[in-house]
Amino acid sequence: xxxxxxxxxxxxxxxxxxxxxxxxxxxxxxxxxxxxxxxxxxxxxxxxxxxxxxxxxxxxxxxxxxxxxxxxxxxxxxxxxxxxxxxxxxxxxxxxxxxxxxxxxxxxxxxxxxxxxxxxxxxxxxxxxxxxxxxxxxxxxxxxxxxxxxxxxxxxxxxxxxxxxxxxxxxx
Amino acid sequence: xxxxxxxxxxxxxxxxxxxxxxxxxxxxxxxxxxxxxxxxxxxxxxxxxxxxxxxxxxxxxxxxxxxxxxxxxxxxxxxxxxxxxxxxxxxxxxxxxxxxxxxxxxxxxxxxxxxxxxxxxxxxxxxxxxxxxxxxxxxxxxxxxxxxxxxxxxxxxxxxxxxxxxxxxxxxxxxxxxxxxxxxxxxxxxxxxxxxxxxxxxxxxxxxxxxxxxxxxxxxxxxxxxxxxxxxxxxxxxxxxxxxxxxxxxxxxxxxxxxxxxxxxxxxxxxxxxxxxxxxxxxxxxxxxxxxxxxxxxxxxxxxxxxxxxxxxxxxxxxxxxxxxxxxxxxxxxxxxxxxxxxxxxxxxxxxxxxxxxxxxxxxxxxxxxxxxxxxxxxxxxxxxxxxxxxxxxxxxxxxxxxxxxxxxxxxxxxxxxxx
Numbered sequence: 001x002x003x004x005x006x007x008x009x010x011x012x013x014x015x016x017x018x019x020x021x022x023x024x025x026x027x028x029x030x031x032x033x034x035x036x037x038x039x040x041x042x043x044x045x046x047x048x049x050x051x052x053x054x055x056x057x058x059x060x061x062x063x064x065x066x067x068x069x070x071x072x073x074x075x076x077x078x079x080x081x082x083x084x085x086x087x088x089x090x091x092x093x094x095x096x097x098x099x100x101x102x103x104x105x106x107x108x109x110x111x112x113x114x115x116x117x118x119x120x121x122x123x124x125x126x127x128x129x130x131x132x133x134x135x136x137x138x139x140x141x142x143x144x145x146x147x148x149x150x151x152x153x154x155x156x157x158x159x160x161x162x163x164x165x166x167x168x169x170x171x172x
Numbered sequence: 173x174x175x176x177x178x179x180x181x182x183x184x185x186x187x188x189x190x191x192x193x194x195x196x197x198x199x200x201x202x203x204x205x206x207x208x209x210x211x212x213x214x215x216x217x218x219x220x221x222x223x224x225x226x227x228x229x230x231x232x233x234x235x236x237x238x239x240x241x242x243x244x245x246x247x248x249x250x251x252x253x254x255x256x257x258x259x260x261x262x263x264x265x266x267x268x269x270x271x272x273x274x275x276x277x278x279x280x281x282x283x284x285x286x287x288x289x290x291x292x293x294x295x296x297x298x299x300x301x302x303x304x305x306x307x308x309x310x311x312x313x314x315x316x317x318x319x320x321x322x323x324x325x326x327x328x329x330x331x332x333x334x335x336x337x338x339x340x341x342x343x344x345x346x347x348x349x350x351x352x353x354x355x356x357x358x359x360x361x362x363x364x365x366x367x368x369x370x371x372x373x374x375x376x377x378x379x380x381x382x383x384x385x386x387x388x389x390x391x392x393x394x395x396x397x398x399x400x401x402x403x404x405x406x407x408x409x410x411x412x413x414x415x416x417x418x419x420x421x422x423x424x425x426x427x428x429x430x431x432x433x434x435x436x437x438x439x440x441x442x443x444x445x446x447x448x449x450x451x452x453x454x455x456x457x458x459x460x461x462x463x464x465x466x467x468x469x470x471x472x473x474x475x476x477x478x479x480x481x482x483x484x485x486x487x488x489x490x491x492x493x494x495x496x497x498x499x500x501x502x503x504x505x506x507x508x509x510x511x512x513x514x515x516x517x518x519x520x521x522x523x524x525x526x527x528x529x530x531x532x533x534x535x536x537x538x539x540x541x542x543x544x545x546x547x548x549x550x551x552x553x554x555x556x557x558x559x560x561x562x563x564x565x566x567x568x569x570x571x572x573x574x575x576x577x578x579x580x581x582x583x584x585x586x587x588x589x590x591x592x
Binding site (some may be wrong): 065067078079081142 | 192198199205209219233308309310313314319362381439441542
């Protein structure tokens with residue numbers, strides 16, 4: 001008699017809630033005022049990883065809503081204008097969602113190139129919004145200083161996609 | 173009836189479309205938030221309660237996370253102090269010797285400055301209360317530079333208070349809760365602080381742009397800035413007290429004038445919050461709200477006796493002034509008369525000296541009589557109808573000074589007429 005195999009269901013808790021909480025925790029930890037040899041901790045926009053990975057894993061209303069909440073958290077925690085990062089993150093989410101069928105099956109360089117384009121576009125949008133609101137364009141070097149560590153987080157996005165893409169057997 | 177038993181049992185909506193709807197709604201919501209998140213003139217955000225709640229929640233976490241950093245720093249300082257005690261001692265001795273001269277000069281200048289302030293009646297800013305706080309969170313992004321401080325309304329901190337570390341001005345408070353406040357650094361893209369250049373007293377605006385060295389804008393005058401000039405807060409606008417050290421001027425890589433902040437010489441961990449709001453707290457509201465020129469309406473009306481005395485004094489002063497004017501007019505008239513007499517006598521004497529050589533050259537000509545020279549001035553100045561001889565006229569013009577020529581020519585004409 002064949003024993004039924006246990007179906008492992010990967011729900012939203014695993015691929016949405018936990019990563020979102022981890023992103024919040026990492027953001028708070030990296031905001032610690034520590035300085036070593038004149039260098040401070042990097043400050044990447046960690047939810048950008050989720051904005052890129054979640055629509056590739058699976059389109060989800062909960063994912064989009066959670067991303068909006070993460071953007072609000074960034075604005076409140078970083079004292080930015082309210083709505084800045086929700087707009088940028090949702091822009092990335094929407095662009096990846098629209099290009100989901102194009103990216104299907106691609107890995108490696110193509111996916112990273114798309115991640116790079118999305119991140120740069122999001123920062124350009126944020127730069128324009130802040131410059132318009134403050135009447136004063138921010139310096140370029142600090143922008144580069146935040147874009148670079150955000151790009152370096154791509155392996156995390158890749159791992160998330162590989163880990164949870166088709167992880168739920170019901171979607172196979 | 174359960175949902176799956178109803179008519180929507182077989183209804184399937186594509187996940188992509190539902191997610192896209194949420195994305196569109198979220199984008200619209202974000203744009204609305206951006207449009208409505210404005211700060212009032214006194215720095216209060218439209219979503220101040222939301223921000224305050226977030227800060228109140230984030231502050232304990234930041235405090236817990238920053239504690240190990242402080243402990244590690246303290247251990248490092250302890251070990252460093254143990255191994256470098258001798259060199260540190262030498263350095264401090266040299267610094268004390270250097271500072272003694274500055275201390276004596278500061279005492280002398282303080283004395284002189286106090287005397288000047290007393291003589292000129294300057295109203296200096298009163299001593300300001302301060303609150304010590306500790307930074308528990310740090311935002312370093314290009315679009316926001318801020319810190320959370322563990323002191324809030326309970327210690328008297330208010331929105332707008334300047335914040336300093338031990339080296340200079342670091343920022344201003346933009347949000348306050350009961351026990352936490354948020355400080356926006358001078359490098360924040362929304363930071364604007366009016367400053368002055370100590371050497372030239374030039375005014376400028378210190379504008380943050382998210383970089384390490386904020387920019388100097390609205391600088392007036394050529395040669396107003398030089399690299400190395402000290403920058404102080406100017407106090408213009410009343411938001412920051414005057415004279416707080418800010419930094420030194422430097423030329424940026426983009427060619428713009430920038431400021432190397434004094435506050436960057438050390439970590440911005442322990443800071444002092446100056447409980448300073450604006451100039452309005454330095455004056456009494458009653459004095460500001462008093463009607464203008466109120467002092468001019470307080471003089472009482474004079475009594476009848478005082479009015480009579482005032483009228484008498486005024487009449488006597490008027491009569492004295494009129495008498496003085498009459499005396500002056502008479503003196504001027506007498507002086508003019510004496511001047512005319514003197515000029516006539518000079519002209520007569522000149523005519524006699526001219527007539528003497530001509531009488532010797534022509535024996536047939538009649539000799540001038542004493543009576544003609546003694547003729548009264550009025551007879552000599554009668555109008556003449558004849559023309560003098562050209563030779564005599566030329567001699568008279570040559571011997572008479574230019575300014576005396578008209579007075580000398582009038583009495584000479586009768587003589588010339590008599591000779592012809």
